[in-house]
Amino acid sequence: MNGRVKLKLEGVGKRFDAGGTIAVQDVTLDVVQGEFLVIVGPSGCGKTTLLNILAGLEAPSAGSVAIDARPIRGPGPERGVMFQDYALFPWQTVWGNIAFGLRHGPAGDGLGAAGIDARVRSTVELVGLAGSERKYPHQLSGGMRQRVALARLIANEPEVLLMDEPLAALDAQTRIILQEELLRIWGQDRPASERRTVVFITHAIDEAVFLADRVAVMTSHPGRLKAVIDVPLPRPRNDATRALAESQALAQRIWGLIRDEAYRATVT
Amino acid sequence: MSTALPSTRSFALPAARSVALPIALVVVWQLAGAASGNARTPLPTHVLAAALQLIESGELPLALLQSLGRVFTGFAIAAALAIPLGLAMGSFAGVERNVDPLVESFRPIAAIAILPLAILWLGTGTPAAVLIVAYAAFFPIVVNTVAGAKRINPTLLRAAATMGLSRLAIVRTVVVPGALPAIGTGLRIAMGVAWTAIVAAELAVGAKAGGGGSGGIGQMMFVFYAYSIELNRIVVCMIAVGLVALALDRALRAAMRWAMPWAAR
Numbered sequence: 001m002n003g004r005v006k007l008k009l010e011g012v013g014k015r016f017d018a019g020g021t022i023a024v025q026d027v028t029l030d031v032v033q034g035e036f037l038v039i040v041g042p043s044g045c046g047k048t049t050l051l052n053i054l055a056g057l058e059a060p061s062a063g064s065v066a067i068d069a070r071p072i073r074g075p076g077p078e079r080g081v082m083f084q085d086y087a088l089f090p091w092q093t094v095w096g097n098i099a100f101g102l103r104h105g106p107a108g109d110g111l112g113a114a115g116i117d118a119r120v121r122s123t124v125e126l127v128g129l130a131g132s133e134r135k136y137p138h139q140l141s142g143g144m145r146q147r148v149a150l151a152r153l154i155a156n157e158p159e160v161l162l163m164d165e166p167l168a169a170l171d172a173q174t175r176i177i178l179q180e181e182l183l184r185i186w187g188q189d190r191p192a193s194e195r196r197t198v199v200f201i202t203h204a205i206d207e208a209v210f211l212a213d214r215v216a217v218m219t220s221h222p223g224r225l226k227a228v229i230d231v232p233l234p235r236p237r238n239d240a241t242r243a244l245a246e247s248q249a250l251a252q253r254i255w256g257l258i259r260d261e262a263y264r265a266t267v268t
Numbered sequence: 269m270s271t272a273l274p275s276t277r278s279f280a281l282p283a284a285r286s287v288a289l290p291i292a293l294v295v296v297w298q299l300a301g302a303a304s305g306n307a308r309t310p311l312p313t314h315v316l317a318a319a320l321q322l323i324e325s326g327e328l329p330l331a332l333l334q335s336l337g338r339v340f341t342g343f344a345i346a347a348a349l350a351i352p353l354g355l356a357m358g359s360f361a362g363v364e365r366n367v368d369p370l371v372e373s374f375r376p377i378a379a380i381a382i383l384p385l386a387i388l389w390l391g392t393g394t395p396a397a398v399l400i401v402a403y404a405a406f407f408p409i410v411v412n413t414v415a416g417a418k419r420i421n422p423t424l425l426r427a428a429a430t431m432g433l434s435r436l437a438i439v440r441t442v443v444v445p446g447a448l449p450a451i452g453t454g455l456r457i458a459m460g461v462a463w464t465a466i467v468a469a470e471l472a473v474g475a476k477a478g479g480g481g482s483g484g485i486g487q488m489m490f491v492f493y494a495y496s497i498e499l500n501r502i503v504v505c506m507i508a509v510g511l512v513a514l515a516l517d518r519a520l521r522a523a524m525r526w527a528m529p530w531a532a533r
Contacts, residue, residue: 057426077432087427091445091530101431104441136530156431 006067006160006197007031007054013062014049022222023049026063029216029225034195036186038212040202040254042261046223047201048084051162054199055081067160077106080158082166086149088137095133098123098151107156123155126181142169150178154185160197161186168203179210180238188236209233209250210242217257227257310503318500319507327488332508335466335484338394342401343462349402350409350458351451357410358417358447359439371410379404379465383472392473397466397484404465405458412457416450417443449531452524459520463513485509 007030014024024046031037039047052058053065056075065072067079075081080101088097102108102116111119124130127147137145146169153161167175167182187195202208208215215229231250233241241247294312301311322328357364357371379400386396420443428438470486485505492501525531 055426055430057430075426075429075432077430079430081427081430083423083427085423087421087423089424089427089442089445091448091528093530100428100441104428104437105431105433107431138530 003032003034003192005030005069006033006035007199008066008069009050009054009063010065011063012050012053012060012065014046014053014058015061024053024060025222025224027223027225028063029228031197031199033197034187034192036183036195036198036200036211036213037216038200038202038208038214039216039218040205040208040258041218041223041226042220042258044223045218045220047218048164049223050218051081051164051199051201054160055079055162057081077101077156078158079160079162080153080156082149082153082161082163084164084168086137086145088145088148088152090137093134093136094129094140094148095120095124097137097148098129098155100152101156105156107158119155123151126154126185127151127178143171143174146170147178150182158196160199163198163200165201165203167207175207179207183211183235183237205251205254206242206247208254209247210237215250215254217254219258219261229254229257308499310499314500315503315507318498319504322501322504328485328504328508331483331485331488331505332512335470335486336512338397338484339401339459339462339466341394342398342466343405343459345398345402346405346458346462347409347455350406350454351413354410354413354451354454355417355439355443355447358414359435359443364414368414371407375407375411379461380468380472383469386469387473396473397469400469401462401465405462408457408461409451409454412450412454413447416447416454419450420446448528449524452520452528456517456520456524459516460513463509463516467509 009027009029009031012024012027013022015022027050039050041047049058053060054072056072056079067076072079089100092100099108099116099120102111102119108116124133127150129144129147129151132140132144137148140148146166150166153163153166167178170178185196186198200208200211209231212231215231216225217227217229218224219226229250233244233246233250298312301309319328353367357367382403383396383400386399390396390399424442424446425438428442433441466484467486467489470484471490473487485508489502489505492498492505
């Protein structure tokens with residue numbers, strides 16, 4: 001990838017409690033402005049830990065991590081996170097959850113109440129939640145909750161989107177639709193300089209290939225970066241992309257990199 | 269929020285079912301009392317007559333209102349102090365480290381044990397009674413608020429932090445609503461404790477004042493006990509205390525449901 005480095009990881013390691021398990025070891029990786037980077041790897045490879053470090057929610061115990069060449073010392077609104085368990089506020093409606101960052105955080109500065117409403121409205125429609133605005137999270141299915149979490153992330157319009165298995169709870173059809181929506185939101189129709197930067201964790205290799213500019217393959221115990229695979233499929237991507245022989249070949253190649261460990265993980 | 273077992277007899281009138289047990293108890297009381305042969309045993313029929321008399325004369329409603337006023341004042345003072353303190357303790361480790369030992373060493377001191385001080389400082393009137401109530405109600409609210417603030421799903425706090433909220437904004441937008449169910453529980457317990465404390469305080473203040481003018485349901489009971497030995501009237505007071513407590517708790521629960529529309533029924 002060419003372009004300006006947005007996120008820079010250098011020799012990043014994370015060890016929980018002194019002398020304990022090593023979650024992540026020696027990860028060095030640049031994420032370029034406007035890039036869609038997907039991380040795949042078996043369970044326990046430290047993907048989520050790496051994402052938390054980028055979010056500023058956990059400090060690395062080794063190495064350094066930076067955004068726009070400034071060290072990351074904590075969470076910030078320019079880095080939005082979509083959590084694996086959605087982290088929806090149970091006391092807020094769908095609307096209230098999506099508007100949360102705009103109302104209470106810096107993302108809504110200067111928008112005004114009408115501007116916030118307009119942004120929430122368009123996001124609600126984008127993710128297909130129209131008609132459910134007044135429901136509370138406990139009244140929604142898993143897939144609907146995931147959409148709310150996605151909508152909340154998008155509504156804040158962060159420069160960097162950090163997403164931890166954001167589509168995992170969706171049924172196959174919805175998932176395919178939202179994958180394309182996600183690419184549109186990310187800006188696949190716009191030049192790279194106007195795109196957001198995405199770091200996206202998934203278990204699904206076909207999803208990784210469909211979405212990514214590059215796929216970072218991790219291995220576990222300890223979590224290490226095994227390979228970074230370029231995905232030179234043309235954009236904009238659509239259903240035709242999925243059928244390409246090149247897509248299949250890339251998926252096969254990535255599967256080949258993690259197969260042994262994945263099998264081992266199911267046995268042990 | 270109740271998770272009652274599904275009823276197996278859904279055709280019976282719900283209202284009839286909820287009063288069946290109290291009515292049965294009253295019947296047992298009447299029969300057992302009549303069988304005891306002791307003329308001073310209060311019987312439901314006599315108690316009912318005494319109750320009607322006390323209501324008609326206005327004595328009972330007035331005493332209840334006086335006590336209720338003290339309970340509400342003390343309860344409000346307790347909540348106004350305990351909720352912010354509990355939120356601060358539950359949100360900021362430094363506050364908890366410093367305040368928790370204080371709270372926990374005062375908590376075991378029964379409210380009624382500070383009565384001598386309250387009377388010496390504030391006399392035998394309403395201020396002393398309010399102080400006792402506030403003291404008693406304070407602790408259940410603090411303890412439950414702290415627990416509620418600490419039990420909030422940490423991912424929610426993280427989510428708010430990643431949206432750029434300040435710590436204070438996170439307390440306001442995440443900790444407060446997240447702790448609300450626990451605060452509600454604390455308020456319900458505190459209301460019961462406050463009502464217990466007022467009766468005890470008024471009884472004791474009644475003794476000190478020698479049946480003077482401090483009023484309230486507790487003092488009314490003291491007067492019936494010390495001057496006229498009217499067991500029927502004392503039982504009327506006891507029942508009134510219980511019924512008012514029941515009504516207060518139901519009202520608080522309704523208020524909680526109203527304040528927390530997201531909580532699944």
